[in-house]
Amino acid sequence: MDLKSGTASEVLRLKFRSIYPLTADEIAALERACTRTYSLARNQDVIREGDRPDSCNLLIDGIVCRYKILPDGQRQILSFQFPGDLFDSQSFLLDAMDHGIATISPCVIATIPHAAMAALTSEHLRLGRALWKDTLVDAAIFREWLTNVARRTAYQRIAHLFCETFIRVRAIGMARGDTIDWPITQRDIGDALGLTVVHVNRTLRDMRNAHIISLQSSTLRILDWPALADAAQFDPAYLQIRDAA
Amino acid sequence: MDLKSGTASEVLRLKFRSIYPLTADEIAALERACTRTYSLARNQDVIREGDRPDSCNLLIDGIVCRYKILPDGQRQILSFQFPGDLFDSQSFLLDAMDHGIATISPCVIATIPHAAMAALTSEHLRLGRALWKDTLVDAAIFREWLTNVARRTAYQRIAHLFCETFIRVRAIGMARGDTIDWPITQRDIGDALGLTVVHVNRTLRDMRNAHIISLQSSTLRILDWPALADAAQFDPAYLQIRDAA
DNA sequence: CGGGGCGTTGACTGAGATCAATTATGGTGG
DNA sequence: CCACCATAATTGATCTCAGTCAACGCCCCG
Structure with a gap:
């Protein structure tokens, strides 16, 4: 990560550039939807399993991981997420978090309320497609990790x-x-x-x-x-x- | 599986009942989008890794699995899918299949062209949300499988x-x-x-x-x-x- | 300068893999 | 209706990759 953290629009452009290129308008709309930006030290929880957040988080700088804790205390890390990732966009449509999210390094994070997510995706068809596609790539990464852990x-x-x-x-x-x-x-x-x-x-x-x-x-x-x-x-x-x- | 297979609207209603209840209209629209229904014996490929299909498949009856084949010939099954599952809806937004799909038992499958998927999801906002949510649940299942294989x-x-x-x-x-x-x-x-x-x-x-x-x-x-x-x-x-x- | 997290190494153990047969089972053709 | 055959299930003997247990060193930060 660079010493100076990027802006929301900057990391979003870089992130979606290769996945589903967004127009300047679309990125601007997403950035306007960010209500709050905050920082966290490393090894801090961003969201806990079972939470029912009312907003999504956009990672601006740093690395976070998704994880589950098993009954016997073991921790399974499910993914690492990087700047530009809307790492809990699923909370927009799913009821409760099936996993927690924690920082790996010091992080800067912006929040987008679910209400804004609903407005954005209904007004900008392409934005909804982009976010959907992003979660599909997420799923593809989980499949690859499953294969990795099971077979290699x-x-x-x-x-x-x-x-x-x-x-x-x-x-x-x-x-x-x-x-x-x-x-x-x-x-x-x-x-x-x-x-x-x-x-x-x-x-x-x-x-x-x-x-x-x-x-x-x-x-x-x-x-x-x-x-x-x-x-x-x-x-x-x-x-x-x-x-x- | 019952001896007689259900209809597209029947399995869709049962499938989305608990995930994201659809109206009769929405289900009817989905069913009208099905252009073709076909049967396959067990252990047949439905889609191969690398394919770029131009339609999605709805499982009407039977069980299919998603899988990857590794260079050394090992097979990793990524999920089992059941009647009502649009098991390759990802092909609507992703370029090429990152995995194959094969029948576990004799199956009945209906196809929905990507063009129809595009029309449906732009005309029926709720339908798009339902399909997106379905893929998010999919991802949650992959996460649970990852945890299962890695830790248990x-x-x-x-x-x-x-x-x-x-x-x-x-x-x-x-x-x-x-x-x-x-x-x-x-x-x-x-x-x-x-x-x-x-x-x-x-x-x-x-x-x-x-x-x-x-x-x-x-x-x-x-x-x-x-x-x-x-x-x-x-x-x-x-x-x-x-x-x- | 001391303590806690992280990295490193050695000795031993064990869950699941591998190798190799043998026994059901269900579908098929004569 | 039954012999046949491929597929699936089952069991035993042995091996191995990774886990467990136990120290110890390093480095950063307070």
């Missing part, structure tokens, strides 16, 4: 997470060459991929030894993209990002 | 699949007391839950021995719902089905 080894899973995250972050213009910010801890990686911290650590050591990535001081650097993508069996088609090769 | 034991995973399937089938009026049709093979279960057939078989034996379920000749009977739901840590909230207790 620890090494492959982590490689896949790196590939996906790099492509998504680059798509919103936040990669610096082969490098992205990586505020995600090894515990977070384990909670996302169904692995223990210990095993994540050992696997990362293997990946470093193979000179495929480097990961230190919250910075991920891809040293050998072909090897990484190959290990991960990574095909970016499901992300629906134009030019994602 | 084989016994818990299978119990969870039984719980979810029973509740969904009952919601569309296709349960007979504590019993539902179960054309899903042990291999299918394994492919859905990230387990081998061998281990699914052993785990089913344990469940039978615990007198929690019985499963024979394509019929699943829930003998002890509290024990099953408890083992699965099952909470139906994510299905967004009214009265799902």
Whole structure:
């Protein structure tokens, strides 16, 4: 993430650029619908499972995760979300949150009331389509994660997470060459991929030894993209990002 | 499944009854949009990964699954879909299918051209919302499956699949007391839950021995719902089905 | 300068995979 | 109506990837 955070219109343009390009008017309408912008430190809850929010949240800066807590205390991270993501647009149509949302890094977030969502999507047909399509891409990512966790080894899973995250972050213009910010801890990686911290650590050591990535001081650097993508069996088609090769 | 299959309007009414009740007019409009109805035997592809269909499919009778095939030939089943499901509505907005769809049992399917989808959702605001909401529930189910595969034991995973399937089938009026049709093979279960057939078989034996379920000749009977739901840590909230207790 | 979070490493364990047969079962053709 | 055959279910023996348990080091921040 840059030191200075973007504006709502800026991150929205970057986000939808590759998914469903919006006109300046449409972006302006979305930005006008933002009633409030606030900041959160890392490891803070944005929404809790079971909540019935009356507004949606737009991530302006930082990384948040969706997660579930199981009865025995285990945490499953369901996704990571990046600037430009309307990460709880589902609350507009679903009754109660089936999962919580927490910050991974310090975040800036804007809110859009459900009433405004209703007005926007009924007045701007294309805006409704864009938001719907965005949730469909979301679902495609969940399917890929399901496949990842169910079928791949620890090494492959982590490689896949790196590939996906790099492509998504680059798509919103936040990669610096082969490098992205990586505020995600090894515990977070384990909670996302169904692995223990210990095993994540050992696997990362293997990946470093193979000179495929480097990961230190919250910075991920891809040293050998072909090897990484190959290990991960990574095909970016499901992300629906134009030019994602 | 009943011997006689329902009509499009009948299964649509039953499906959306609990998710987003549709008016008779809205259902009629959807039914009029169906251009073609066809049947398929079991284990047939409906759509292949990479396809760019120009119409959506409505399942009238039978069970289909969404799946991915990995480079090494492994199959990951992503979901099971039941009568009333518009199981590829995503193809209306996404470019190419990120997964295939295949029949689990003999099926009857109706098709709705994308052009008709566009007309319907622009003319009937509520219909668009209903379909959007349906895809959001879909995503919630993927999240629950992700959690299931990543965090639970084989016994818990299978119990969870039984719980979810029973509740969904009952919601569309296709349960007979504590019993539902179960054309899903042990291999299918394994492919859905990230387990081998061998281990699914052993785990089913344990469940039978615990007198929690019985499963024979394509019929699943829930003998002890509290024990099953408890083992699965099952909470139906994510299905967004009214009265799902 | 001390404490808590995060990362790292070693020794041991276990749930589920793999390999290899054997036994039902249901649909089909003669 | 029944032999046949492919598919599905079942069981035993063995192996392995990742989990568990237990320390220890590092670094940042108060």
